[in-house]
Amino acid sequence: MNKKIIHDALILTAFTLILGFILGAVYNITKGPIDAAEEKTAQTAYKAVFKDADSFKKHSFNKNKINKQLSKKGYDDVIEDIQEAKDKNGKVIGYVLTVTAKDGSQGSITFSVGIKNDGTLNGYSITASGETPGLGLKASENEFSNQFKNKKVDKLEVVKQKPSQDNEIQAITGATITSKAVSNGCNAAIETFKTNLKGGKA
Numbered sequence: 001m002n003k004k005i006i007h008d009a010l011i012l013t014a015f016t017l018i019l020g021f022i023l024g025a026v027y028n029i030t031k032g033p034i035d036a037a038e039e040k041t042a043q044t045a046y047k048a049v050f051k052d053a054d055s056f057k058k059h060s061f062n063k064n065k066i067n068k069q070l071s072k073k074g075y076d077d078v079i080e081d082i083q084e085a086k087d088k089n090g091k092v093i094g095y096v097l098t099v100t101a102k103d104g105s106q107g108s109i110t111f112s113v114g115i116k117n118d119g120t121l122n123g124y125s126i127t128a129s130g131e132t133p134g135l136g137l138k139a140s141e142n143e144f145s146n147q148f149k150n151k152k153v154d155k156l157e158v159v160k161q162k163p164s165q166d167n168e169i170q171a172i173t174g175a176t177i178t179s180k181a182v183s184n185g186c187n188a189a190i191e192t193f194k195t196n197l198k199g200g201k202a
Contacts, residue, residue, distance in 0.1 A: 121149070
């Protein structure tokens with residue numbers, strides 16, 4: 001009886017080791033292409049919100065500190081990454097902040113937001129979203145996203161009617177929650193810029 005238990009245990013151990021080796025090998029094979037695809041998606045988003053930039057360089061920042069600051073000010077959004085947008089001479093002309101808004105109608109929405117040195121919003125580009133096609137996914141379309149371009153405001157506000165002030169964004173019909181999630185994410189980016197990036201504070 002003891003011999004059978006030992007035999008079965010050895011077989012199970014060997015099987016586990018072999019399976020672990022196979023999974024590790026598959027991970028190593030797929031990691032490179034996955035990382036490359038994610039980097040390509042990110043670079044496309046950076047360029048979409050900062051067409052004047054010649055290159056982008058990762059900006060060093062204290063992620064925990066910045067997101068705690070946002071949380072204290074009532075934001076559920078998280079700043080995932082900050083890139084310095086540089087011209088052909090290597091001069092920083094603004095920043096691209098990648099934000100995850102956690103209050104979308106179907107979950108989180110991740111997007112990049114471009115902000116010039118003077119605080120002007122260039123717009124945003126969504127990189128990941130589980131929003132509903134035909135409704136929340138309209139946040140990726142120009143009709144809605146163009147409203148965010150060339151805005152120089154302290155805070156955006158979503159309205160259902162035609163905007164009467166520069167800080168107002170007209171909600172997507174039937175997708176007010178998504179509209180607010182994107183606007184809140186942009187507000188989190190603006191707040192982070194004002195508090196930590198303007199004047200090279202971070």
